[in-house]
Amino acid sequence: MVEVILNGEILKTVSKAMVSLVSEARFHFKEEGLHSRAVDPANVAMVIVDVPSSSFQSYSVDGEFVAGVDVNRIFDISKSIKSDELVELTVVDETSLMIKFGSVRYSVSLIDPSAIRKEPRVPQIDLPAKIVMDAGEFRKAIMAADKISDHVVFRTNSEGFFIEAEGDVDRITFHLSEAELAEFNGMEARSMFSLEYLKEFVKVASPGDVLTIRLGNDYPGRMTFEVAGGKVKVEYILAPRIEAE
Amino acid sequence: MVEVILNGEILKTVSKAMVSLVSEARFHFKEEGLHSRAVDPANVAMVIVDVPSSSFQSYSVDGEFVAGVDVNRIFDISKSIKSDELVELTVVDETSLMIKFGSVRYSVSLIDPSAIRKEPRVPQIDLPAKIVMDAGEFRKAIMAADKISDHVVFRTNSEGFFIEAEGDVDRITFHLSEAELAEFNGMEARSMFSLEYLKEFVKVASPGDVLTIRLGNDYPGRMTFEVAGGKVKVEYILAPRIEAE
Amino acid sequence: MVEVILNGEILKTVSKAMVSLVSEARFHFKEEGLHSRAVDPANVAMVIVDVPSSSFQSYSVDGEFVAGVDVNRIFDISKSIKSDELVELTVVDETSLMIKFGSVRYSVSLIDPSAIRKEPRVPQIDLPAKIVMDAGEFRKAIMAADKISDHVVFRTNSEGFFIEAEGDVDRITFHLSEAELAEFNGMEARSMFSLEYLKEFVKVASPGDVLTIRLGNDYPGRMTFEVAGGKVKVEYILAPRIEAE
Numbered sequence: 001m002v003e004v005i006l007n008g009e010i011l012k013t014v015s016k017a018m019v020s021l022v023s024e025a026r027f028h029f030k031e032e033g034l035h036s037r038a039v040d041p042a043n044v045a046m047v048i049v050d051v052p053s054s055s056f057q058s059y060s061v062d063g064e065f066v067a068g069v070d071v072n073r074i075f076d077i078s079k080s081i082k083s084d085e086l087v088e089l090t091v092v093d094e095t096s097l098m099i100k101f102g103s104v105r106y107s108v109s110l111i112d113p114s115a116i117r118k119e120p121r122v123p124q125i126d127l128p129a130k131i132v133m134d135a136g137e138f139r140k141a142i143m144a145a146d147k148i149s150d151h152v153v154f155r156t157n158s159e160g161f162f163i164e165a166e167g168d169v170d171r172i173t174f175h176l177s178e179a180e181l182a183e184f185n186g187m188e189a190r191s192m193f194s195l196e197y198l199k200e201f202v203k204v205a206s207p208g209d210v211l212t213i214r215l216g217n218d219y220p221g222r223m224t225f226e227v228a229g230g231k232v233k234v235e236y237i238l239a240p241r242i243e244a245e
Numbered sequence: 246m247v248e249v250i251l252n253g254e255i256l257k258t259v260s261k262a263m264v265s266l267v268s269e270a271r272f273h274f275k276e277e278g279l280h281s282r283a284v285d286p287a288n289v290a291m292v293i294v295d296v297p298s299s300s301f302q303s304y305s306v307d308g309e310f311v312a313g314v315d316v317n318r319i320f321d322i323s324k325s326i327k328s329d330e331l332v333e334l335t336v337v338d339e340t341s342l343m344i345k346f347g348s349v350r351y352s353v354s355l356i357d358p359s360a361i362r363k364e365p366r367v368p369q370i371d372l373p374a375k376i377v378m379d380a381g382e383f384r385k386a387i388m389a390a391d392k393i394s395d396h397v398v399f400r401t402n403s404e405g406f407f408i409e410a411e412g413d414v415d416r417i418t419f420h421l422s423e424a425e426l427a428e429f430n431g432m433e434a435r436s437m438f439s440l441e442y443l444k445e446f447v448k449v450a451s452p453g454d455v456l457t458i459r460l461g462n463d464y465p466g467r468m469t470f471e472v473a474g475g476k477v478k479v480e481y482i483l484a485p486r487i488e489a490e
Numbered sequence: 491m492v493e494v495i496l497n498g499e500i501l502k503t504v505s506k507a508m509v510s511l512v513s514e515a516r517f518h519f520k521e522e523g524l525h526s527r528a529v530d531p532a533n534v535a536m537v538i539v540d541v542p543s544s545s546f547q548s549y550s551v552d553g554e555f556v557a558g559v560d561v562n563r564i565f566d567i568s569k570s571i572k573s574d575e576l577v578e579l580t581v582v583d584e585t586s587l588m589i590k591f592g593s594v595r596y597s598v599s600l601i602d603p604s605a606i607r608k609e610p611r612v613p614q615i616d617l618p619a620k621i622v623m624d625a626g627e628f629r630k631a632i633m634a635a636d637k638i639s640d641h642v643v644f645r646t647n648s649e650g651f652f653i654e655a656e657g658d659v660d661r662i663t664f665h666l667s668e669a670e671l672a673e674f675n676g677m678e679a680r681s682m683f684s685l686e687y688l689k690e691f692v693k694v695a696s697p698g699d700v701l702t703i704r705l706g707n708d709y710p711g712r713m714t715f716e717v718a719g720g721k722v723k724v725e726y727i728l729a730p731r732i733e734a735e
Contacts, residue, residue, distance in 0.1 A: 073415060080389050103382065103421050104389060109414040137593065144570050144594060169599040170563060176593050318660060325634050348627065348666050349634060354659040 001065050002029045002091040005058040006051075008081035008101065009228045011089075013204055014049055015075035017234040020200040021047045024116045027067040029091075033059070039120045045197050046120050048235040055231035057086060067091060068111030074099075077106055123237065127214035127222060129156040132183035133176060135225055136207025138163075141174035143202070146195045148172060151241055154215055155190040161213075165195070182210070189215035191240040201225075201236045218243070246310050247274045247336040250303040251296075253326035253346065254473045256334075258449055259294055260320035262479040265445040266292045269361045272312045274336075278304070281314075284365040290442050291365055293480040300476035302331060312336055313356030319344075322351055368482065372459035372467060374401045377428035378421060380470055381452025383408075386419035388447070391440045393417060396486050399460055400435040406458075410440070427455070434460035436485040446470075446481045463487070491555050492519045492581040495547040498571035498591065499718045501579075503694060504539055505565035507724040510690040511537045514606045517557045519581075523549070526559075529610045535687050536610055538725040545721035547576060557581055558601030564589075567596055613727065617704035617712060619646045622673035623666060625715055626697025628653075631664035633692070636685045638662060641731055644705055645680045651703075655685070672700070679705035681730040691715075691726045708733070 014034070018025045021040040028035040033052040039045070053059040081087055081101050090098040091110070099106040141163045145152045148167030155162045160177040161184065178184045205211065205225050214222040218240050225234045259279070263270045266285040273280040278297040284290070298304040326332055326346050335343040336355070344351040386408045390397045393412030400407045405422040406429065423429045450456065450470050459467040463485050470479045504524070508515045511530040518525040523542040529535070543549040571577055571591050578590040581600070589596040631653045635642045638657030645652040650667040651674065668674045695701065695715050704712040708730050715724045 070414060076392060077415075080385070080392075103419050103425065104386070105418040105420065107416040107418075140570070141594070147566060147570075169560065170567075171597040173595040173597075174593050175595065180593065315659065321637060325630070325637075348664050348670065349631070350663040350665065352661040352663075 001062045001093075002067070002089065003058075003060045004029070004034075004056050005086055005088050006056045007083065007228070007231075008078070008085040008087050009083040010051060010055060010231055011074070011081065011087050012078040012083065013228045013232045013234070014051060015071055015078050017047055017049050017204050017232075018071040019075040020203065021045055022117075023070070023072050024111055025069055025071050026113050026116055026119060027069050029061045029065045029067065031061065031064070037119055037122070038117070040197075044194070044239045045201075046122070046237040048122060048237075050233045051231065055228075065091060066113045067097060068113040068116050069097070070108065070111060073108055077108070080104075123220070125216070125220060125222075125237075127189070127216045127219065129187040129189035129213075129215040130183065130185045131156065131161045131181055131213040131215070133161070133181050133211055133213070134207065135202070135205035135209035135211035135227070137176070138211050138213075139202040139205050139207075142195065142198045144174070145172055146199050150195050151192055152195055152198065153190065153192050153243075154213070154221060156184070156186075156215060157188050158186060160184065189217055189219075191215055191218055191221055192243050193221060193238055194241055197236075197238055201238075204234050246307045246338075247312070247334065248303075248305045249274070249279075249301050250331055250333050251301045252328065252473070252476075253323070253330040253332050254328040255296060255300060255476055256319070256326065256332050257323040257328065258473045258477045258479070259296060260316055260323050262292055262294050262449050262477075263316040264320040265448065266290055267362075268315070268317050269356055270314055270316050271358050271361055271364060272314050274306045274310045274312065276306065276309070282364055282367070283362070285442075289439065289484045290446075291367070291482040293367060293482075295478045295480075296476065300473075310336060311358045312342060313358040313361050314342070315353065315356060318353055322353070325349075368465070370461070370465060370467075370482075372434070372461045372464065374432040374434035374458075374460040375428065375430045376401065376406045376426055376458040376460070378406070378426050378456055378458070379452065380447070380450035380454035380456035380472070382421070383456050383458075384447040384450050384452075387440065387443045389419070390417055391444045395440050396437055397440055397443065398435065398437050398488075399458070399466060401429070401431075401460060402433050403431060405429065434462055434464075436460055436463055436466055437488045438466060438483050439486055442481075442483055446483075449479050491552045492557070492579065493548075493550045494519070494524075495549075495576055495578050496541075496545070497547070497573065497718070497721075498568070498575040498577050499573040500541060500545060500721055501564070501571065501577050502568040502573065503718045503722045503724070504541060505561055505568050507537055507539050507694050507722075508561040509565040510693065511535055512607075513560070513562050514601055515559055515561050516603050516606055516609060517559050519551045519555045519557065521551065521554070527609055527612070528607070530687075534684070534729045535691075536612070536727040538612060538727075540723045541721065545718075555581060556603045557587060558603040558606050559587070560598065560601060563598055567598070570594075613710070615706070615710060615712075615727075617679070617706045617709065618675075619677040619679035619703075619705040620673065620675045621646065621651045621671055621703040621705070623651070623671050623701055623703070624697065625692070625695035625699035625701035625717070627666070628701050628703075629692040629695050629697075632685065632688045634664070635662055636689050640685050641682055642685055642688065643680065643682050643733075644703070644711060646674070646676075646705060647678050648676060650674065679707055679709075681705055681708055681711055682733050683711060683728055684731055687726075687728055691728075694724050
């Protein structure tokens with residue numbers, strides 16, 4: 001029913017993205033590619049992963065197939081695959097996924113998709129500010145902020161994009177002017193987010209990856225990472241935290 | 246009585262091999278080279294290490310000398326020696342071993358050999374199947390299997406050599422056909438082994454090292470690693486586990 | 491009041507040196523450069539750090555300014571700075587230190603200097619033996635000794651410089667003859683020191699750094715490290731331990 005070949009890097013990326021929020025997920029093998037999305041148990045964040053069929057070395061799917069996947073397990077297996085190694089995924093019946101690479105063949109039981117938490121509808125939200133930047137820079141800012149606080153403010157104005165965190169005795173400001181951003185539409189926005197989630201999100205990103213952020217005022221933020229050499233799109237939507245004045 | 250010079254890599258390898266099963270061992274400095282062997286406290290596995298005198302830079306032993314060695318200690322010291330650094334081992338009297346490298350001189354107390362557990366006789370067992378392969382590949386298979394189970398089946402037939410492990414929800418098969426093996430005599434065999442031991446054994450091996458495996462049916466397995474650039478032979482004999490159907 | 495630019499490596503080195511003994515310190519920004527010194531809470535060791543103004547990329551200090559610094563915090567921040575990255579330190583009022591590098595701006599609260607433990611007078615002690623050697627070699631000897639004991643003897647005589655440690659069953663001697671030392675004045679000395687301190691001290695040093703040691707008999711030892719490419723001088727004075735015969 002499903003017989004696809006992909007780079008190890010893609011499987012690593014997809015499983016890392018999903019495992020940041022959930023331990024089980026539905027993998028939709030559609031004609032146009034692989035799609036998966038899920039909301040974390042606390043309903044704070046959503047992840048949406050898309051890998052177009054053109055990102056695969058070979059992609060043969062008979063109609064649409066929905067696989068119920070233990071993403072922890074896949075993530076674990078993917079660690080022993082090299083980034084540039086070819087991996088074959090095969091689903092013959094509905095009960096198991098075969099993962100082949102080198103001399104290794106893993107057979108992983110599939111989960112009944114109906115036993116996995118219902119998938120979220122992707123919200124249609126209007127976010128005025130748009131920032132396009134290097135995902136590696138963003139990752140550095142988040143990791144630094146995480147050392148002094150558990151939350152962070154994202155803020156845009158005519159001077160550019162600011163990430164700010166405040167600890168007991170210190171304060172960090174990460175600032176990129178319009179000139180330092182790949183793209184910025186100049187709109188003002190300000191929302192506070194939890195670093196607990198953000199520090200998980202940035203794990204999918206490497207320096208050089210493109211990140212598009214969309215922000216509103218005390219409103220969810222949307223972070224779209226183009227990763228694995230542009231072959232995988234990982235989108236996170238994160239609920240804001242309320243700023244206590 | 247003993248005055249030998251060897252590469253750091255050899256001392257590292259010998260101590261790593263012994264420390265995988267025991268904390269004390271007899272090191273026999275014989276005319277033909279260094280020999281040591283031991284059985285683990287649970288009597289499940291045996292290790293036999295041989296370093297021919299030609300693998301040493303210089304080898305001067307007065308008759309045969311048996312040193313009772315704290316292998317944990319030697320293993321620890323060997324970690325601070327570089328692989329390509331020359332090490333001098335000297336035993337002047339029966340009470341201490343001198344280890345010299347660079348500006349460092351360690352003096353380690355020897356243990357009375359008679360206080361160390363009696364050495365095993367090497368069993369004469371007839372094992373029909375013979376496989377010669379890259380030790381690095383074997384190591385990868387064992388490390389992957391260890392993630393999902395605590396035991397593994399080694400199996401040979403006309404299709405080649407199979408290493409198989411089964412977890413609660415997944416199953417891994419590592420398969421090398423005759424063409425992918427350096428040597429295979431085509432004989433059938435099947436035995437189950439404990440990964441707790443195997444994952445220790447593979448630590449001596451690096452990619453490129455030659456591994457010879459001999460197998461029977463529900464019978465001990467014998468794994469001979471030629472390591473440290475072929476200068477050290479490490480042989481493990483491992484009792485099978487009983488397969489409960 | 492203070493506006494200086496320096497290499498990340500210098501900030502890393504200074505904070506690493508101070509954090510080895512204290513968590514808070516006074517940083518004196520003087521005309522001739524940055525100076526800081528402190529004694530550990532147990533009064534066993536003193537650290538003295540000097541960075542001449544010529545080691546900075548730019549150095550502008552209005553008179554002398556004394557900043558009360560949380561060195562743990564600075565050390566932590568310095569970890570996210572690259573060694574060859576330029577860092578700007580600014581003190582505008584007396585309450586906060588601004589640390590800028592790349593797109594990041596940290597603001598760290600300063601501590602009232604009078605709330606920090608009084609600074610020690612640097613003792614004038616006469617130490618006969620003088621050894622100049624590679625700090626990396628010294629570091630290796632200390633780390634090896636630390637594995638078997640909690641104290642070490644430094645000893646000099648006509649044969650050179652000896653570092654000796656004794657464990658329960660083993661003994662390590664590190665020996666450098668006069669020919670192997672960069673400089674040695676041939677004077678005899680012998681003192682015992684605590685490895686708990688020494689292993690902290692050697693963390694500032696890299697192979698190639700110059701270390702000058704001055705020793706007496708059962709007397710404090712003085713270790714002067716020239717680190718960060720000679721741009722920072724870190725001096726430790728360590729009280730001896732009493733040898734129980």
